[in-house]
Amino acid sequence: MDIKAYIESGILELYVAGQLSEKENQEVYELMQQHPELLKEVLEIEASIVKLTAATSPNSVKFDAFKDKITDAKVIQLNPKKTDWVTYSGWAASIILAGGLIWTLNNNTELTNQIETVSTERQLLEIQIEKARDNLAETRRLLDALRTKDILTVPLNGQGNYDFAYAKVYWNKNDNTIYLDAKGLPNAPEGKVWQVWSLTLNPLTPTSLGIIDNFNTDDNKIFAITNTNESQAFGITLEPDGGSASPTMEQLYTLGVVNTAP
Numbered sequence: 001m002d003i004k005a006y007i008e009s010g011i012l013e014l015y016v017a018g019q020l021s022e023k024e025n026q027e028v029y030e031l032m033q034q035h036p037e038l039l040k041e042v043l044e045i046e047a048s049i050v051k052l053t054a055a056t057s058p059n060s061v062k063f064d065a066f067k068d069k070i071t072d073a074k075v076i077q078l079n080p081k082k083t084d085w086v087t088y089s090g091w092a093a094s095i096i097l098a099g100g101l102i103w104t105l106n107n108n109t110e111l112t113n114q115i116e117t118v119s120t121e122r123q124l125l126e127i128q129i130e131k132a133r134d135n136l137a138e139t140r141r142l143l144d145a146l147r148t149k150d151i152l153t154v155p156l157n158g159q160g161n162y163d164f165a166y167a168k169v170y171w172n173k174n175d176n177t178i179y180l181d182a183k184g185l186p187n188a189p190e191g192k193v194w195q196v197w198s199l200t201l202n203p204l205t206p207t208s209l210g211i212i213d214n215f216n217t218d219d220n221k222i223f224a225i226t227n228t229n230e231s232q233a234f235g236i237t238l239e240p241d242g243g244s245a246s247p248t249m250e251q252l253y254t255l256g257v258v259n260t261a262p
Helices: 003-008 011-017 022-034 036-056 063-071 085-146
Strands: 152-158 166-172 177-184 192-201 204-212 222-226 233-240 252-257
Touching: 003 011, 003 036, 011 022, 011 036, 022 036, 152 233, 166 252, 177 204, 177 233, 204 222
Parallel strands: none
Antiparallel strands: 152 166, 152 252, 166 177, 177 222, 192 204, 192 233, 233 252
């Protein structure tokens, strides 16, 4: 995923503004969990909006500027005999009170901004903690599955021009599940997906086990796949988006034969 291009697309601003559909909001939320730089960008957008709101608020008048205007005011000569000291002292008190209120409102705005920033950072931390907890639970579940007594391990080696590639299948026949460790495959190019195949060898008959459309965004690269076939081999090919009815042999990256010998 091109993080920079995604940020520049403007979708994060629409997310913060609440202008996306429920599905789009969920997609952005999931991407923020996977990419900390997107979370950071959302925080910065929210902080900018808070600052902009404060800057355009009537309460954002600075007391120093207000004080300067008072200081720069023209001096009017008054006739001492006609001066009502109570009246002018009342005006002075009003000016001081108004300035004090503006200063107080400014401080309250800054305090509100700080509270909102702390709240946002807390939400970010909670998301990170929840993600770490989920990852730990998933790791434990996978380890338990891979340590099953009767599980079959099938190495998938690179083929032809793709001899750099590798993968491994852990097949639990008891629950008709394979666990594919595909760490040895590169990210799928744009417009392509990895497709997993179950094979019988005589005659050669491929059966699709499905595509891995979230391969590029998955950190662990371990995928649980249902397999009810009497598989004699497994293969992985690179196919167009949506997958293919039969494997593209020119794009066969890995292949491994099941060894059932004790």
